[in-house]
Amino acid sequence: MKITFRDFHAGFVKGINYLLAFLLAVIVIIVFSNVLSRYLLNASLAWSDEISRMMFIWLVFLGAIIAYVNNEHLGLDIFIKIFPKKTTQVFILIADIVVFFSLTIVFKGGIDMTVDSFESGWVSSAVPIQYGYIYLVVPISAALMLIECLLKFINDIKIAVSLAKGGA
Amino acid sequence: MLTLFLVVLFSLVFLSVPIAFSLIVTAIVLMFVMDSFSGALMIQNMVRGVDSFPLMAIPFFILSGEIMSHGGISKRLVQFSGSILGFVKGGLGYAAVLACMIFAGVSGSAVADTSAIGSMVYPIMKEKYDPEKSAALFTAAGCIGPIIPPSIPMILFGVIANVSIVKLFLGGIIPGVLIGIALMIGWYFHSKKMNYPSEGKFSFRNAIKSTIGSIWALILPGIILGGIVFGFFTPTEAGVIATVYAFFVSFFIYRELKLKDMPKILIMSSRITAVVMLVVGAATAAGYFITTAQIPTMLMDTLTSLSSGNVNLLMIYINILLLIVGCVMDLTPALLILGPMLLPLVLKNGIDPIYFGVVMVVNLCIGLLTPPVGTVLFVGCGISKIPMGRLARAIAINILIMVAVLFLITFVPGLITFIPNLVKR
Numbered sequence: 311m312k313i314t315f316r317d318f319h320a321g322f323v324k325g326i327n328y329l330l331a332f333l334l335a336v337i338v339i340i341v342f343s344n345v346l347s348r349y350l351l352n353a354s355l356a357w358s359d360e361i362s363r364m365m366f367i368w369l370v371f372l373g374a375i376i377a378y379v380n381n382e383h384l385g386l387d388i389f390i391k392i393f394p395k396k397t398t399q400v401f402i403l404i405a406d407i408v409v410f411f412s413l414t415i416v417f418k419g420g421i422d423m424t425v426d427s428f429e430s431g432w433v434s435s436a437v438p439i440q441y442g443y444i445y446l447v448v449p450i451s452a453a454l455m456l457i458e459c460l461l462k463f464i465n466d467i468k469i470a471v472s473l474a475k476g477g478a
Numbered sequence: 479m480l481t482l483f484l485v486v487l488f489s490l491v492f493l494s495v496p497i498a499f500s501l502i503v504t505a506i507v508l509m510f511v512m513d514s515f516s517g518a519l520m521i522q523n524m525v526r527g528v529d530s531f532p533l534m535a536i537p538f539f540i541l542s543g544e545i546m547s548h549g550g551i552s553k554r555l556v557q558f559s560g561s562i563l564g565f566v567k568g569g570l571g572y573a574a575v576l577a578c579m580i581f582a583g584v585s586g587s588a589v590a591d592t593s594a595i596g597s598m599v600y601p602i603m604k605e606k607y608d609p610e611k612s613a614a615l616f617t618a619a620g621c622i623g624p625i626i627p628p629s630i631p632m633i634l635f636g637v638i639a640n641v642s643i644v645k646l647f648l649g650g651i652i653p654g655v656l657i658g659i660a661l662m663i664g665w666y667f668h669s670k671k672m673n674y675p676s677e678g679k680f681s682f683r684n685a686i687k688s689t690i691g692s693i694w695a696l697i698l699p700g701i702i703l704g705g706i707v708f709g710f711f712t713p714t715e716a717g718v719i720a721t722v723y724a725f726f727v728s729f730f731i732y733r734e735l736k737l738k739d740m741p742k743i744l745i746m747s748s749r750i751t752a753v754v755m756l757v758v759g760a761a762t763a764a765g766y767f768i769t770t771a772q773i774p775t776m777l778m779d780t781l782t783s784l785s786s787g788n789v790n791l792l793m794i795y796i797n798i799l800l801l802i803v804g805c806v807m808d809l810t811p812a813l814l815i816l817g818p819m820l821l822p823l824v825l826k827n828g829i830d831p832i833y834f835g836v837v838m839v840v841n842l843c844i845g846l847l848t849p850p851v852g853t854v855l856f857v858g859c860g861i862s863k864i865p866m867g868r869l870a871r872a873i874a875i876n877i878l879i880m881v882a883v884l885f886l887i888t889f890v891p892g893l894i895t896f897i898p899n900l901v902k903r
Contacts, residue, residue: 327741327745328741328745330744330745330748330749330752331740331741331744331745331748333748334537334541334744334747334748334751335740335744337534337537338538338541338718338721338722341534341538341714341715341718342718342719342721342722344715345711345715345718345719359531362531362534363529363530363531363534366528366529366533366534366537367525367528367529369537369748369751369752370528370751370752370755370756370759371528371752371756372752373748373749373751373752373753373755373756374498374752374753374756376749376752377749377752377753377756380749382749382753383496383497383498383499383753383756384496384497384498384753384757384808384810384811385491385494385495385496385497385500386491386492386494386497386806386807386851387494388806388850388851389492389493389494390492390493390494401493401494402494404493405493405494405495408490408493408495408499408500408503409495409496409499411503412499412502412503412506413499415502415506415517415520416502416517416520416521416524418517419516419517419518419519419520419521420517420521422517422518422521423518423521423522423525426518444525444529445521445525448521448524448525
């Protein structure tokens with residue numbers, strides 16, 4: 311059986327979705343265990359705060375990819391929609407390029423920050439985890455969103471072409 | 479610099495670039511203009527914005543709300559409200575508002591409140607009352623969600639303004655109840671004019687029965703608020719307790735939640751969280767450079783000279799500005815972009831930041847109902863299948879009622895500060 315790109319993409323989205331569900335469930339369990347242990351065992355879990363915050367950062371940046379795929383990021387499309395369809399499509403293409411540009415800077419900055427943290431060996435206080443592992447999610451997220459952005463751009467160009475043909 | 483910042487940010491937003499990315503590009507432009515470009519510094523600030531234990535309350539309260547609407551808790555709240563208010567003419571309308579108010583005590587988001595209660599009450603209400611007015615009522619009442627504690631926007635404000643989230647929560651109680659009562663008064667005149675039927679005589683037995691049936695849901699607001707106020711747990715921990723509690727009640731007591739629904743609920747909550755938090759991260763990054771560029775000072779000078787030191791006048795200007803922004807911008811970005819810019823001005827004029835935070839949240843909650851961009855209005859349209867234009871017309875009177883309450887709390891700050899001032903911490 312041939313695996314198409316579409317299948318691969320759907321599998322990728324599903325995989326990240328389950329990773330998100332897993333992360334959130336674990337965060338809930340960690341924070342709740344801390345409350346329980348404080349009241350039942352009279353001892354706070356020093357690592358719970360930091361570990362849960364690290365997982366939260368991963369959750370946010372990985373979730374951002376899925377939100378981008380589903381077009382769920384907060385934004386306004388009412389202003390460009392008052393124009394004729396073809397003009398709207400041009401605006402959408404410009405917006406794609408702007409997002410692509412900002413993602414390349416985020417990617418580059420993310421790489422720099424990750425490398426810096428690993429080189430300095432910066433370790434968080436309560437758990438022996440290097441900060442580099444936290445920043446690592448930023449370039450990963452930006453790289454995957456760059457790919458998604460490119461796919462969206464190709465799709466938007468196709469729509470623009472068909473609009474141009476249909477209108478001519 | 480102020481002009482450049484506003485032009486860049488708003489032209490990108492109008493171009494339909496998502497707000498988080500618009501903020502990132504704005505930060506990049508500001509860095510270039512100040513000749514201090516550093517991608518790493520931007521990312522460091524972005525991650526710093528997300529890396530916050532108080533903000534982790536957001537996914538917890540989103541998750542608890544999702545579990546409660548899937549697990550039969552919101553259904554029981556509606557039954558309970560119906561059993562005690564159904565005997566009045568147009569009683570289901572009051573019941574809808576009451577159910578929204580109680581749900582607001584366990585959920586922190588207007589979208590969650592509107593969809594959880596609206597999807598339960600609307601099918602019954604539309605059979606007996608005018609469908610458009612019914613939808614307009616539950617949609618407006620859902621906006622009480624983030625006003626009565628817990629509240630996601632107030633958590634955000636507490637973090638950006640570095641003020642007590644607990645006090646903000648407490649400050650929202652009276653305004654939230656006032657809006658609920660005001661909406662009920664509006665519904666009273668409407669149902670009197672239309673001569674709506676009641677749901678039959680008040681039955682003490684039914685009321686007791688439904689109270690017992692929904693007791694697990696009814697005590698949760700008390701647990702959350704009491705626990706936070708008396709210092710048993712932080713707002714974030716309250717969120718996790720609400721989540722575990724909602725899961726326990728829906729799964730073991732009501733037995734309406736299925737384990738196979740959980741991945742879907744977790745994924746949905748994670749995605750909503752990521753959308754909100756990416757804006758938080760981007761706004762923190764942009765905010766760092768905005769402050770470095772001294773933009774708040776410039777805005778402060780402009781607004782100060784306009785209001786010539788009169789605090790009431792200043793609050794009127796700010797309220798009008800926020801109402802306009804609220805029409806086109808969602809609550810979260812409006813709060814995160816304008817909050818840090820207005821705060822220095824507010825503090826300089828000796829205005830209590832707790833009071834200001836509550837006014838700002840109530841104001842921007844009204845913005846959730848106003849077209850063209852009204853997130854909660856869209857939810858109301860989705861549930862009722864009424865086109866946006868018609869629902870917007872039906873809801874206009876409710877918006878006016880809420881604006882009236884907004885100005886009441888603006889000019890009588892005691893309504894906000896009374897309860898928080900009772901608490902020492």
